[in-house]
Amino acid sequence: MSFRRREVAVRGYRELAEQLRQRIDEGEFLSGETLPRIVDLIDEYDLSRQTVRDAIGVLADEGLVVTMGKGGTIVRNRTRVRIPLSRYTRVLAPGGSKGPWETACAQQGLDGQMRVVQVARVECSDETADAMGLPSGSEVLYRRRHALIGSDDVVQIQHAWYPANVADEAGISGVGKIVGGVYGALAAVGHTPATASEQIDSRMPTPAEATHLKISGKVPVLAVQRLTKASNGQVLELLRTTAPADRIQLTYDDLPLL
Structure with missing residues (x-):
């Protein structure tokens, strides 16, 4: 040419x-x-x-x-995905076909997909144990996932940990994708998520993150940690996600002030 x-x-x-x-x-x-x-x-x-x-x-x-x-x-695809807080409550009912990411994408006409990268039973680190309120070295189920648009556009890298007994009861210990999302699977066996707390930081990506997200090492990312608990205070999930800051819009509407 x-x-x-x-x-x-x-x-x-x-x-x-x-x-x-x-x-x-x-x-x-x-x-x-x-x-x-x-x-x-x-x-x-x-x-x-x-x-x-x-x-x-x-x-x-x-x-x-x-x-x-x-x-x-x-x-580069710079389509921004709006992720509302309501993504959680909409997937609590068991039997659904979409998890929170897929639900948020579908509302914008996007083909959101979740790909399981790794599933393993591991001894949690001191940091993870402290966040989950578990004794150091406790056995947990670790799931690593990629949240995509289409088949190859990785928008989020997700690392999730679950108490081993809770994961077994909810049937999320296998290597396959959890149809309808983890929240629905937890709720189906009586471990209904009641609260979700999120901590959001911004930083530069690690080399591995930049490779998976197909970005330069100078493109900032949002690092979100979410801790989900049952009504009795038991931690059900510790989730850490990383996404390019220009691809994600986290929205918290109508939060109670009292």
Whole structure:
């Protein structure tokens, strides 16, 4: 594919980054599409290879694109998922087909999916034990999941821990996906979630998180810890999720003030 040289004068990588940013924002390059190859951008803008590379690096740091090596530079999906607090109460009834993530996505016409990555019985760390009110070294069920839009757009990385006996009673110890979500499975056996407390922090991603989320290490993430308890105060779930800050909108409507 050949490109004519741009009439707009671009002298440095910041100016080129601004030009490409504008073309993305105007829809010339859509989410999931590949930017022109470096050699084509060199020809199009009459710039050096290093200048083009630096400009693409700026866009990657801003979260606009993802560099895929031989796969080229892909325009990143920045669709924001609105996640309301009501996602919990809507999945408490047993027998449903969607969990909280899938429910929140469906309300926005998005194909939300949950993929199980790992399930294991482990001895909880001191930090996890303290958060769950368990003796250090207690056996817990650990589930790691990816919350996606479609089949390959990972938006959240989820790490969840459950008391081993509670997990066994609720039938969530297997490696398969929990149809309808964990909350519905817990409620079905009498472990009805009664309260959910969330703590939200922002930070930079770890290298492993950046790889899974397909972001630069300079794109900030939201780290959410949720502790779910039954009415008797027993901890049912400790969940830690990580997501790019520009992909998630946590909404807490109509909270009681008294």
